Amino acid sequence: MKQPLKVLLIGAGTRTRKVYLPWLSGLPPYQSKPVRPLAVLDTDTEAARNVARDLPGAAVARPQDLDRILTGSRPDLVVVATPDASHHDYAARALDAGCTTLVEKPLATTATDAFALVRAAEDTSARLLVGHNLRFTNVHRQVRALLAGGHIGTVTGADFHYTLGASHSRSYFTRWHRTRAASGGLEVTKASHHLDLLAWWLGAQPIAVTALLEHCHYLPGKDDIPADADIHDSLHALIQYSSGATVHYALTLNAPVEGYTCTLRGTEGVCTVHYDARSGPHLVHLHTTSGGDGARQRIAREEGTHAGADRRMLMALPEALAPDAPPYFATAAEAALAVATGTTMYDSSRQGRRLPVPQPTAPGEPR
Numbered sequence: 258m259k260q261p262l263k264v265l266l267i268g269a270g271t272r273t274r275k276v277y278l279p280w281l282s283g284l285p286p287y288q289s290k291p292v293r294p295l296a297v298l299d300t301d302t303e304a305a306r307n308v309a310r311d312l313p314g315a316a317v318a319r320p321q322d323l324d325r326i327l328t329g330s331r332p333d334l335v336v337v338a339t340p341d342a343s344h345h346d347y348a349a350r351a352l353d354a355g356c357t358t359l360v361e362k363p364l365a366t367t368a369t370d371a372f373a374l375v376r377a378a379e380d381t382s383a384r385l386l387v388g389h390n391l392r393f394t395n396v397h398r399q400v401r402a403l404l405a406g407g408h409i410g411t412v413t414g415a416d417f418h419y420t421l422g423a424s425h426s427r428s429y430f431t432r433w434h435r436t437r438a439a440s441g442g443l444e445v446t447k448a449s450h451h452l453d454l455l456a457w458w459l460g461a462q463p464i465a466v467t468a469l470l471e472h473c474h475y476l477p478g479k480d481d482i483p484a485d486a487d488i489h490d491s492l493h494a495l496i497q498y499s500s501g502a503t504v505h506y507a508l509t510l511n512a513p514v515e516g517y518t519c520t521l522r523g524t525e526g527v528c529t530v531h532y533d534a535r536s537g538p539h540l541v542h543l544h545t546t547s548g549g550d551g552a553r554q555r556i557a558r559e560e561g562t563h564a565g566a567d568r569r570m571l572m573a574l575p576e577a578l579a580p581d582a583p584p585y586f587a588t589a590a591e592a593a594l595a596v597a598t599g600t601t602m603y604d605s606s607r608q609g610r611r612l613p614v615p616q617p618t619a620p621g622e623p624r
Contacts, residue, residue: 261293262575265326265356266315267347268338269299269308272361275562277338280571281312290575295330298323299339323347327354334359334578341446342439345370352377352385357578359386363449364592366441368600368615371593375617378589386577387592389453393569393585396539396556400530401458408543409523412459415504417519419451420512422535426490427511430475435486437603442488444470444599448508451517452496453587453595458521461500462594467611468494468602474511494602533558590617 266277280287281294298318299305309315318326326332327350335351337344337360345365351358352374364387365371378385391397404412429447434440456463470489478484492508516534520527526545533539537558559565570586577585587595597615605612 261291263293263295263333265295265332265335267298269297269304272338273308276567278308295332296326323350327356332356340433342366345374348374349377352381352383355381355383357384359388361388363445363596365596366445368597371596372617375589375593385589386586389587390563390566390570391450391454392457394564394566395559404458409528410525412502412521412523414502415521417451418507419517420509420514422515423511430482430486435488437487442603444492444602445596448599449595452598455504459498459500459502461498463496463598463614464499465497465611465613466494466601466605468605470606593617
């Protein structure tokens with residue numbers, strides 16, 4: 258039997274309790290993928306202690322203990338599941354110690370920090386994985402295979418509109434996400450999910466953005482929204498890709514339903530995806546120029562958090578850590594581009610003009 262994967266878990270918040278704790282505890286379906294939690298590290302010692310209580314043998318650690326654990330215990334994997342603005346510091350220190358690192362999305366809250374992590378990953382033998390978990394959902398993998406197979410020809414454009422339910426929407430404006438300094442705004446916090454998915458489907462890089470960000474529903478200092486909330490709640494963007502495709506992206510909050518509709522237009526047909534984030538099933542409708550109305554496929558919503566995506570992501574970890582592993586996870590460069598696209602939305606809206614998306618390989622630092 259292979260030796261258990263030694264894991265350092267950084268972050269003891271809601272995401273950890275819902276997703277990483279069952280995995281590290283070896284609960285079904287993870288019992289065949291043995292892991293050994295070394296420590297739970299958090300600025301809130303009590304929160305770390307509550308998580309470690311369900312992980313026999315795991316120590317409770319504080320941020321000042323990090324370097325000692327990295328160099329002394331030599332984790333096989335460091336998981337960074339902390340508030341978004343701290344991702345860069347923890348991941349950079351883990352990579353500097355030569356430890357393979359899995360960072361929750363978004364990779365960082367600024368393009369500067371995201372690109373710095375790309376360079377840090379290039380300078381070490383350790384790998385940097387980013388948990389863009391929507392890649393692991395069954396329906397999204399099927400859509401990618403359909404597009405890669407040329408079923409609608411070359412994708413020339415798309416419309417992607419995501420809606421968030423009222424209670425979910427409001428939560429972003431009452432917790433730490435509400436400030437741009439902590440989260441990067443919803444164009445990074447939430448949209449990075451969708452922006453990575455679009456680039457992955459298209460097999461292309463975003464190169465330019467024209468955007469409008471608005472305050473429509475949750476106004477600072479009104480209806481119990483804290484006065485320091487400075488993020489926008491309605492996002493509209495026109496994104497151009499290196500493949501020549503142009504995508505209209507929208508994020509609408511305070512909606513009666515949660516999920517998205519995406520229509521992808523190709524030279525030989527159209528593919529429409531209806532994604533139900535609450536219950537399902539999902540629907541993929543393929544309409545080709547040569548085959549009439551095409552096929553409608555109903556895809557069941559899988560069990561577990563994020564429609565089963567988190568379970569698939571964690572089950573793929575052992576294979577992803579192997580030498581010459583297939584690209585299960587978003588690369589550091591891909592995740593950095595999702596962040597850069599989001600931050601460019603904000604800059605474009607503020608300046609009122611089309612802006613180029615900075616690239617990880619471009620010389621100099623992004624703005």
